[in-house]
Amino acid sequence: MRLRFQVTRRLEPSASMVFFVSVLSLLLAFLVSGLLFAFLGISPLEAYRVFWRGAFGSLYALSETVKRMIPLAIIGAGLAVSFQASVWNIGAEGQMLIGAIVGTWVALFSPLPPSLLLPAMFILGFLGGALWGAFAAWCRNRLAINEIITTLMLNYVAANLVLYLILGPWKGKTVRGFAYTDPFPQEVWLATIGTTRVPLMTFLFAFLAALFCYFLLTKTTFGFELRVVGRGEKAAHLAGIPAQRVVALVLFLSGGLAGIAGVGEVSGIHHMLRHPAHISLGYGFTAIIVAWIARANPLGVLASAFLFGALMSGQDALKVAFGIPFQVMYILNGLVLFFLIASEQLLYYRVTLRVAPWGEKEDECDRVLD
Amino acid sequence: MTCECQEIVAFRDITKIFPPGILANDRVSFGVERGTVHVLLGENGAGKTTLMNILYGIHQPDGGTIVLRGKEVRIPSPRVAIELGIGMVHQHFRLIPNHTVWENVVLGFPRVPRFFPASQARQMIRDLSKEYGLDVDPDARIWQLSAGEQQRVEILKALLRKAEILILDEPTSVLTPKDVERLFLVLQRMKEEGKTSLFVTHKFSEVGEIGDRITVLRKGRVVGTVPRGEADFETLATMMVGEKIVLSLPKKALSPGRPLLRVEDLWVLDDRGFPGVRGVSFEVREGEIVGIAGVVGNGQRELTEALAGLRSPLRGRILVDEVDITAWSPQKVREAGLAYVPEDRRMALVGDLTLAENLFLRDYRKAPFRRGILVDWKKVREHAEEMIATYRIVPPVPQLPVRLLSGGNRQRVALAQVLASRPRVLVVSNPTAGLDILATDFIHRLFLSLQEEGVGILLVSGDLDEILALSDRVLVLYRGTVLGERKRPQSGWSEEDRRDIGMMMGGVPGERLVMVR
Numbered sequence: 001m002r003l004r005f006q007v008t009r010r011l012e013p014s015a016s017m018v019f020f021v022s023v024l025s026l027l028l029a030f031l032v033s034g035l036l037f038a039f040l041g042i043s044p045l046e047a048y049r050v051f052w053r054g055a056f057g058s059l060y061a062l063s064e065t066v067k068r069m070i071p072l073a074i075i076g077a078g079l080a081v082s083f084q085a086s087v088w089n090i091g092a093e094g095q096m097l098i099g100a101i102v103g104t105w106v107a108l109f110s111p112l113p114p115s116l117l118l119p120a121m122f123i124l125g126f127l128g129g130a131l132w133g134a135f136a137a138w139c140r141n142r143l144a145i146n147e148i149i150t151t152l153m154l155n156y157v158a159a160n161l162v163l164y165l166i167l168g169p170w171k172g173k174t175v176r177g178f179a180y181t182d183p184f185p186q187e188v189w190l191a192t193i194g195t196t197r198v199p200l201m202t203f204l205f206a207f208l209a210a211l212f213c214y215f216l217l218t219k220t221t222f223g224f225e226l227r228v229v230g231r232g233e234k235a236a237h238l239a240g241i242p243a244q245r246v247v248a249l250v251l252f253l254s255g256g257l258a259g260i261a262g263v264g265e266v267s268g269i270h271h272m273l274r275h276p277a278h279i280s281l282g283y284g285f286t287a288i289i290v291a292w293i294a295r296a297n298p299l300g301v302l303a304s305a306f307l308f309g310a311l312m313s314g315q316d317a318l319k320v321a322f323g324i325p326f327q328v329m330y331i332l333n334g335l336v337l338f339f340l341i342a343s344e345q346l347l348y349y350r351v352t353l354r355v356a357p358w359g360e361k362e363d364e365c366d367r368v369l370d
Numbered sequence: 371m372t373c374e375c376q377e378i379v380a381f382r383d384i385t386k387i388f389p390p391g392i393l394a395n396d397r398v399s400f401g402v403e404r405g406t407v408h409v410l411l412g413e414n415g416a417g418k419t420t421l422m423n424i425l426y427g428i429h430q431p432d433g434g435t436i437v438l439r440g441k442e443v444r445i446p447s448p449r450v451a452i453e454l455g456i457g458m459v460h461q462h463f464r465l466i467p468n469h470t471v472w473e474n475v476v477l478g479f480p481r482v483p484r485f486f487p488a489s490q491a492r493q494m495i496r497d498l499s500k501e502y503g504l505d506v507d508p509d510a511r512i513w514q515l516s517a518g519e520q521q522r523v524e525i526l527k528a529l530l531r532k533a534e535i536l537i538l539d540e541p542t543s544v545l546t547p548k549d550v551e552r553l554f555l556v557l558q559r560m561k562e563e564g565k566t567s568l569f570v571t572h573k574f575s576e577v578g579e580i581g582d583r584i585t586v587l588r589k590g591r592v593v594g595t596v597p598r599g600e601a602d603f604e605t606l607a608t609m610m611v612g613e614k615i616v617l618s619l620p621k622k623a624l625s626p627g628r629p630l631l632r633v634e635d636l637w638v639l640d641d642r643g644f645p646g647v648r649g650v651s652f653e654v655r656e657g658e659i660v661g662i663a664g665v666v667g668n669g670q671r672e673l674t675e676a677l678a679g680l681r682s683p684l685r686g687r688i689l690v691d692e693v694d695i696t697a698w699s700p701q702k703v704r705e706a707g708l709a710y711v712p713e714d715r716r717m718a719l720v721g722d723l724t725l726a727e728n729l730f731l732r733d734y735r736k737a738p739f740r741r742g743i744l745v746d747w748k749k750v751r752e753h754a755e756e757m758i759a760t761y762r763i764v765p766p767v768p769q770l771p772v773r774l775l776s777g778g779n780r781q782r783v784a785l786a787q788v789l790a791s792r793p794r795v796l797v798v799s800n801p802t803a804g805l806d807i808l809a810t811d812f813i814h815r816l817f818l819s820l821q822e823e824g825v826g827i828l829l830v831s832g833d834l835d836e837i838l839a840l841s842d843r844v845l846v847l848y849r850g851t852v853l854g855e856r857k858r859p860q861s862g863w864s865e866e867d868r869r870d871i872g873m874m875m876g877g878v879p880g881e882r883l884v885m886v887r
Contacts, residue, residue, distance in 0.1 A: 219744055221734060221735065221740055222743065224727070225734075227723065228731065231721070231723060232716060232717075232719070237680065238700050238717050239701070239734070240699060
C-alpha cells in the first residue's frame with residue numbers, strides 16, 4: 001500500500017471555484033513574496049503592511065489604485081472581446097501610445113476651437129488606436145501573418161514613434177531641454193474627482209467600456225458571431241460567418257479602446273506627451289493578464305483591473321518605503337502570474353490523494369473522459 | 371471440451387475503476403480457449419478496450435487476476451505482455467509512416483543483428499508472410515500502404531515476437547470487405563497453428579463468420595458467453611444493449627419523384643491540390659436515399675464539401691432543384707435547400723457553446739432569432755426547447771455546453787441544426803460513426819421518415835451495412851470516380867449485390883457493372 005496522487009479532469013469549474021482558487025493563488029504569491037523580503041532583510045509582515053497601506057490604506061492610496069485601474073479596465077474590456085474571438089491582440093501597448101500621440105496632436109497642433117478639442121482628442125484617439133490594430137487584422141486577413149507577431153512588433157514601432165516626436169519635431173519649447181512636448185492647454189485637462197488625481201471622465205469610461213463590451217458579447221448578433229469564430233472556426237465557416245470581418249472589427253474595437261486609454265493618460269494625468277514608459281507603465285501588457293484573469297468577461301475585467309491597480313500602487317509604496325530596486329517588483333509580478341497560471345490547472349483537474357492498491361504502477365496515467 | 375488446461379487466458383473478477391469512479395470493468399470473468407478465435411462484443415464504452423489494455427499491460431486492474439496458461443500472472447507493462455506471448459493490434463496503428471515495413475517490424479526487437487540488419491529482417495518477414503498469408507512488401511514505406519496492408523504489418527510485428535495470443539481491437543473498422551475476408555483467412559491460419567485470437571468488435575454482423583465463442587460485455591460486465599451458432603443477431607444485439615431490439619428498419623418501397631440534386635461531371639481538388647473527385651455525375655430524387663459507398667479517403671470528403679459549398683469545384687455543375695448552386699457559399703447553398711451534416715462534428719458544432727446556441731447557429735442571422743443588431747435570446751431558448759423535444763436530446767438542458775453531450779446526442783444536435791429549416795436535400799457523411807446501436811437506430815429511422823416526407827438524401831458512409839440498410843441506390847466511389855452503381859431490387863439486397871459492392875470498394879469492378887455515364 002502506498003499513497004498516491006490522482007489527477008482527474010473536472011468538467012465545468014463553477015464561478016465560486018474560479019474565485020476561490022484565484023484568491024488562494026494570490027495569497028500564495030504573497031506568502032512566497034514574504035520569503036523574498038526576508039532575504040532582502042525586510043520583515044515580511046512590515047512589507048505586507050506597507051503594501052496594504054499603499055494600495056488601500058488611505059484615500060490617496062485608493063485613488064492611486066483607481067488611477068491605475070482605469071487604463072487597465074478600458075484596455076482589458078477590449079482585449080476580453082478580442083480573446084473571446086481567439087484574436088490574440090498583444091499590441092494594446094502600442095495602440096494606446098498611438099492614441100496618446102493622436103490626442104497630443106489634437107491638443108497642441110490642431111486648429112479646432114478649444115471647446116471641441118477634448119471630444120476630438122477622444123474620437124480621433126480611438127480611431128488612431130483602432131487603425132493601428134486594424135493594420136494587424138489586414139496583415140492577418142490579406143497576408144496570413146499571425147496577429148500575435150504583428151501586434152507585438154507594432155508596439156515597438158509606436159514606442160519609437162513617441163520617442164521620435166518628443167525628441168524631435170514635437171519637443172517642447174518651454175520645457176528646458178527635457179524630452180517632453182509643451183504642456184496641453186488647460187481646456188483639455190480632465191477634471192479630477194474631488195482632491196484626488198483620478199480623472200472623472202475616464203473613470204466613467206472604464207465602466208462604460210466594460211458595459212459596452214459585455215453588451216456586445218452577450219446581446220448582439222455580432223457578439224455571437226465572434227464567440228463562434230473564437231471557439232470553432234470550421235463551424236463558423238459552415239454557418240456562413242465572415243471570420244475575416246470579425247477579426248478586423250475585433251482588432252479595430254480593442255485597438256480603439258486602447259487608444260482611448262492613451263488619450264486618457266495624456267489628458268488626465270500627464271497633460272503632455274512624454275517618454276512611452278511614463279505614459280503607459282506597461283498598461284497594455286498588464287491588461288492582457290487582466291482580461292485573462294477575468295476569463296475574458298468584460299464585467300470581470302473591472303474587478304481584475306482593480307486588483308492589478310492595487311498591485312501596482314502597493315508596489316510603488318514598497319519601492320519608496322524600503323528603497324528596494326524596482327527589478328524586485330518584476331519578481332513580485334512574476335510570482336503573482338506564476339501562481340495564477342499554475343492554479344488554472346486546479347480549475348480543470350481535481351487532485352486527490354488516495355491509497356494505491358498493490359502492484360499499481362507509479363507512473364500510470366489514467367485518462368478519463370476525453 | 372472445456373477443461374482447465376485448454377484455457378490459455380482466464381479473466382477472474384477483473385475490475386477497473388477510472389477516477390472519479392467510472393466502473394469500466396466490473397468483476398469480469400471468462401475464459402479463452404487455446405487455438406480459438408474469441409470475440410469480445412459490446413457497445414462503445416462497454417469496457418472491451420479497457421479489458422484488452424489490462425491484458426496487454428497498459429492498464430492495471432483495481433481488482434481481480436489474470437490467469438495465463440493456468441498460472442496467475444501480473445502484467446505491469448506491454449513489454450512483459452510481449453514476453454508472455456501476448457500481442458496487440460490497436461485500432462489506430464502504431465507504425466512510423468516514413469519508415470519501411472521491415473524497419474517498423476524490427477523496431478524494438480532484440481534479436482536483430484547490429485550491422486546490416488535489413489537482409490535478415492526481410493527474410494524473417496518473408497517467411498512469416500508466407501506462413502500466414504500476410505503478403506506485404508518488406509521495403510515499402512508505411513505511408514504507401516493501404517489500411518489493410520498496415521494491419522498486416524501490425525500482425526507481423528506481433529507474430530515475429532512469438533505472440534500466441536493476438537488481441538485485435540476493432541480490426542475491421544478501416545478495412546474494405548475484401549481486406550476483412552483476408553484478415554479472417556489469416557486468423558483461420560493462426561488457429562491452425564494453435565494460436566489464439568481475441569477479436570474486439572461492436573459489429574455483431576461479423577462475429578458469426580469468425581468467432582468460435584462470443585463474450586458479450588455491457589457497461590463493464592459480462593452478459594454472457596455463447597458458442598458460435600447458438601445466438602442469432604437479434605439475441606446478440608439484445609444482449610449488447612440490454613433491451614429488446616428490432617433490427618429490421620421499416621424501409622418502404624417508394625417511387626422517387628423528380629430529381630432534387632443533380633451533379634454533373636464534378637471535379638474537386640483535395641487538400642494537396644490533386645483531384646480528389648474526378649468526373650462524378652449522379653442525381654438524387656425526391657424521396658430517395660442514395661448511398662455513396664467506399665473506403666474512407668476515396669473522395670467522399672471532397673465530394674460532400676463541394677456540395678456544401680465549402681470547397682470550390684474545379685469543373686462541373688451542382689444543381690438543387692434545377693438551380694445551379696456550383697461554388698455558392700455554404701450559407702447560400704443551405705438557403706437553396708441543401709443541408710449538410712459533416713462527419714467532423716467540430717465543423718457542425720461548437721463544443722464550448724451551449725446547446726441552445728448550437729441549435730440556432732445555422733439560422734442566427736434570420737428572423738425570429740435576430741432583431742436588428744440583437745439576438746432574441748428568448749426565441750433562441752424556445753427554439754432549443756422545441757428541438758430538444760423533437761429530437762429527444764439528452765440531457766434536455768439548453769444552457770449545457772455541447773461538448774458535455776454524448777456522441778449520439780451531439781449528432782442529434784447536428785441534425786436538428788439543419789432540419790429545422792426543412793431542407794429538400796440532405797447530405798450526410800458517416801452519420802453514425804462511433805454511435806451506439808440505439809443512437810444509430812434513431813438516426814436511421816429519422817432518415818427513413820424524412821424520405822417519406824419527400825426529402826432526397828445523399829448518404830455517404832464507409833459502413834456498407836448502413837448503406838445497404840437505407841439506400842435505394844448505391845454508388846461506389848473509388849479513387850474519386852464512381853466505379854459502379856446498384857439499384858435496390860424489389861426483394862432487397864442479395865448476397866451477390868453485397869459482394870459486388872464490396873469488390874468495387876476495393877477497386878475491382880463487378881461483373882454486372884453498370885457504368886454511370
